[in-house]
Amino acid sequence: xxxxxxxxxxxxxxQTKNTTYQMxxxxxxxxxxxxxxxxxxxxxxxxxxYNDMRPFTPKSEEIKGDEAWAKVDHIPQEISCFGCGDYRExxxxxxNSDGTLGIQPVFHSLEVKKGKYNLDSLPAFYGEEGETLIxxxxxxxxxxxxxxxxxxxxxxxxxxxxxxxxxRTSEKINVEKALSLNLDFNYGxxxxxxxxxxWAQERRFQRAPVVHGKSQIFSxxxxxxxxxxxxxxxCSKDATEVSGDAYALAFVYSGSFLISASRNxxxxxxxxxxxxxxxxxxxxxxxxxxxxxEVAMTFSYNGFESASQxxxxxxxxxxxxxxxxxxxxxxxxxxxxxxxxxxxxxxLVSMAKDASELGVELFVMDDGWFGKRDDDFSxxxxxxxxxxxxxxxxxxxxxxxxxxxxxxxxxxxPEAVNEDSDLYRAHPDYAFxxxxxxxxxxxxQLILDMSRKEVRDNIYNQxxxxxxxxxxxxxxxxFNRNITDLYSCEVPAERQGEIxxxxxxxxxxxxxxxxS
Numbered sequence: 001x002x003x004x005x006x007x008x009x010x011x012x013x014x015q016t017k018n019t020t021y022q023m024x025x026x027x028x029x030x031x032x033x034x035x036x037x038x039x040x041x042x043x044x045x046x047x048x049x050y051n052d053m054r055p056f057t058p059k060s061e062e063i064k065g066d067e068a069w070a071k072v073d074h075i076p077q078e079i080s081c082f083g084c085g086d087y088r089e090x091x092x093x094x095x096n097s098d099g100t101l102g103i104q105p106v107f108h109s110l111e112v113k114k115g116k117y118n119l120d121s122l123p124a125f126y127g128e129e130g131e132t133l134i135x136x137x138x139x140x141x142x143x144x145x146x147x148x149x150x151x152x153x154x155x156x157x158x159x160x161x162x163x164x165x166x167x168r169t170s171e172k173i174n175v176e177k178a179l180s181l182n183l184d185f186n187y188g189x190x191x192x193x194x195x196x197x198x199w200a201q202e203r204r205f206q207r208a209p210v211v212h213g214k215s216q217i218f219s220x221x222x223x224x225x226x227x228x229x230x231x232x233x234x235c236s237k238d239a240t241e242v243s244g245d246a247y248a249l250a251f252v253y254s255g256s257f258l259i260s261a262s263r264n265x266x267x268x269x270x271x272x273x274x275x276x277x278x279x280x281x282x283x284x285x286x287x288x289x290x291x292x293x294e295v296a297m298t299f300s301y302n303g304f305e306s307a308s309q310x311x312x313x314x315x316x317x318x319x320x321x322x323x324x325x326x327x328x329x330x331x332x333x334x335x336x337x338x339x340x341x342x343x344x345x346x347x348l349v350s351m352a353k354d355a356s357e358l359g360v361e362l363f364v365m366d367d368g369w370f371g372k373r374d375d376d377f378s379x380x381x382x383x384x385x386x387x388x389x390x391x392x393x394x395x396x397x398x399x400x401x402x403x404x405x406x407x408x409x410x411x412x413x414p415e416a417v418n419e420d421s422d423l424y425r426a427h428p429d430y431a432f433x434x435x436x437x438x439x440x441x442x443x444x445q446l447i448l449d450m451s452r453k454e455v456r457d458n459i460y461n462q463x464x465x466x467x468x469x470x471x472x473x474x475x476x477x478x479f480n481r482n483i484t485d486l487y488s489c490e491v492p493a494e495r496q497g498e499i500x501x502x503x504x505x506x507x508x509x510x511x512x513x514x515x516s
Contacts, residue, residue, distance in 0.1 A: 002131045002152040003112050009044045012110065012133065016154040019299045023078050023135070024049070029106030031137060031148075033076040033184045037245070038301045048186060049076050074266045076184030079137065079148060079163065081105060082177070089214065089260050091179040091272050092163065096142060097171030105137035105146050116151040116160070116318075121505050122293050123252050125160055127153050127318045143168035151294070156314040160252075162294040167284040175282040179258065179274030181249070181295040183234075186268050192217075192261045193233035193304070202226040210234070210261045210269055217259040220278045222447075222483030222500055230257040233304060234271055241305045248300070248307035249273060252319070253293035255504035256280075279486065281497025322515070330407065331359065332474070336366035341374050345391045349400045356404045363401050364409035364476055369394075371421065377444045380416055381423035383462040385469075398470040409474030410466070414459045415507070416445045416481065423458070430455050434487045442481035449488050451502035456510045463514060 004013040010025040011034070022035040024046045034045040072086045082090035083102015094103050116130030133150040144167060151160035162180045167173050190210045194217045195203045203226070208215060217228055224230045230251035236244045249271070251257050256276035263269050273295050282290050296314065300306035316325065333355040335348055352363040368374065369390060371382030385394040392400075398408040417424050417431055424431065424446075431446040433439045439446055448455050466472070488499045 002154045003133045003150075004042050005110070005112065006042070006044070009046070010107075011044050011046070012135065013042050014133065014150060014152055014159060015039065015042070016152065016157040016159070018301075019157045019159075021150075021159055025107040026075070030072060030075065031078040031105075031107055031135060033078050033182075036183070036185075036247070037299060074264065074268065076186050076268065077182060078135070078184075079105060079146060079182050080184075080270070080272070088264055088270050089262055089272050090177060091182040091274065092146065092165065093175070093177035093277070094144060094165070095174040095176055096144075097169065097173055101176070103139040103142065103144055105139055105144075108136045108138040108145065110135045116153060117149055119162065119291060119294065121508060122291065123319065123508065124162075124294050125151060125153065125158070125252070125296060125314060125318045129153070129155070142173075144173065149294070153314055153318060156310045156318075157298045157300070158296055158310060158314045158318075159298070160294045160296050163292045164289055165284070165292075166289040167286060170286050172283055172285050175284060175290050177277040177280065178282065178290055178292050179272045179277075180251070180292040181271070181273040181297070183247075183249075183271045183297070184268060185270075186266075188269055189237055189267075190234050190261070190269055191237060191239070192271075193235060194259070195229040195231065197226045197229075199226065203229060209237075210263055212263045212265075214260050214262045216261075218276055218278075219256050220276055222256055222486070222503060223254055223479065224251075224257060225479075225482075230259070230273075232259050232261075232271075232273075233307065234261065234269075235304070240303050242303045244301070244303050246300045246304050246307040247297060248304075248311055249295055249297045250311055250315075251293065251295050253504070254507065256500055275501060279497055279500060281495075282501065283495055283498070330361035330474075332362035332364055332409065333360045334364040334366050334411075334476070336411075339368075341368040343368065344389060345397045345400065348397065349404065352401050352404045352406050356406050360406065362407045362409055362474055363404075364411065364474060365397070366411040366476070367413070367478075369410070376418075378418050378420035380413060380418040380445055381421040381448070383412070383414070383466055385466070393470075394466070395470040398472060402471060407473035408471060409476060410472050411476045411478060412463060413478040413480060414463060414510075415448055415450060415479065416443075417448055418445050427455075427458070429489050430458070432483060432485045432487060434485045437485070440484040442484070445481060446485070447481065447483050449490075449499075449503070450506035450510060451488055451499050452490055452506070456506055456513075460510060460513055467514075 014021040032049040082093045084104045111134045113132040116127040117132040130153045135148045137146045147164040149162045193207045234247040238244045258276040259273045261271045298310040371379035373379030401408040
């Protein structure tokens with residue numbers, strides 16, 4: 001078994017092919033993190049979490065006994081919450097119905113299940129060969145529960161983590177921060193590796209020491225992307241591609257994110273990862289819950305190469321879905337740099353014929369085939385083929401491309417809209433815009449509010465009509481500007497902090513409907 005429960009010692013150990021992860025409940029009910037690293041025997045490692053420093057840090061008056069166990073500011077924990085004595089970067093911030101900010105989660109129960117857990121409305125790793133551990137914590141005072149999910153895929157040395165926050169009180173609470181992962185180390189002098197970039201220079205490697213203070217990687221753009229990637233490696237100072245300790249972590253989420261690493265006064269290190277709390281505030285009524293996305297993590301004592309290969313294999317085989325996940329991708333040509341907006345069917349077919357002679361297998365028609373779209377000032381949002389420009393129907397163009405021996409693909413940018421479009425003129429409220437302010441344009445376009453079902457339905461109906469009309473084998477879905485002017489006209493003022501996340505959930509819903 002990958003998950004080993006020791007009820008007497010109150011230790012919960014996860015064993016993968018080459019690694020061990022352990023947590024334990026201390027005498028005051030706090031869920032400790034005791035070990036994550038090279039595979040060892042199933043021993044009680046609680047002593048690794050004990051810190052006998054006795055600085056002037058607070059503890060709850062409810063807690064009597066050994067202060068070193070009681071002071072949460074300097075013991076390694078599985079999840080951290082703001083407001084009750086831990087001054088380090090928190091993972092969970094909850095505003096209670098009385099206006100106070102803070103909870104004290106203590107051990108409540110646990111459950112072990114066969115198979116890796118799934119998440120409703122969110123992407124997640126899968127695998128019947130895996131296992132799931134669910135550890136439930138409860139606030140000392142209020143009926144607020146944190147369900148900590150651990151998914152285990154032993155063959156890849158992969159462990160996934162996420163949190164479900166449940167409100168069983170009779171009042172509304174507000175979740176002001178909901179990170180998916182809290183990883184504490186009582187030891188170690190680490191570097192943080194991350195991957196920044198810009199257009200045409202994506203995923204540039206950068207490495208810096210974890211300092212007393214905070215080292216942060218983040219996006220507040222409503223999406224991840226080439227500017228900053230939602231993954232990192234926490235590594236030993238001597239780590240290289242083929243040697244040294246490397247903890248590789250990836251956030252399985254497409255929206256704004258935060259990765260924060262810091263050292264405290266005891267020289268312990270904490271890394272947290274999840275949804276960026278900037279402009280995030282999620283209200284939970286009585287009986288409601290909030291599910292965070294998951295983080296995937298793997299450890300290698302043989303450097304970056306093994307850690308990255310673990311992630312690559314797990315993503316390819318247990319995150320990607322569908323018949324194409326392990327298939328060879330076709331060699332494609334895209335007409336954009338060759339024609340920009342100036343083309344018709346004859347020009348595209350001519351390009352396809354030349355490309356097919358070179359062994360190219362797929363022709364992708366890019367921007368400019370729809371609506372009033374001869375530049376990027378107009379037409380975006382009107383997904384109707386411009387047959388006058390093409391000189392034929394979309395079905396006829398696809399057939400002509402197929403006759404060259406090539407498959408036919410098509411370009412969309414469904415999340416955006418031009419003000420000069422039929423869609424915007426009919427539904428200006430579909431776009432993100434702040435009241436009483438002129439909208440901020442990028443590429444002469446706005447972002448559609450995909451947190452709203454009617455907006456998603458409009459996009460879905462337009463795209464499906466296109467995809468049903470011709471032999472289209474491939475879709476290039478572009479995303480050319482980030483979100484600004486975040487405001488949804490259908491949501492009350494006090495719940496506008498939910499829109500970033502609801503937008504991403506809406507995007508996932510739309511993608512699932514189209515691919516299904």
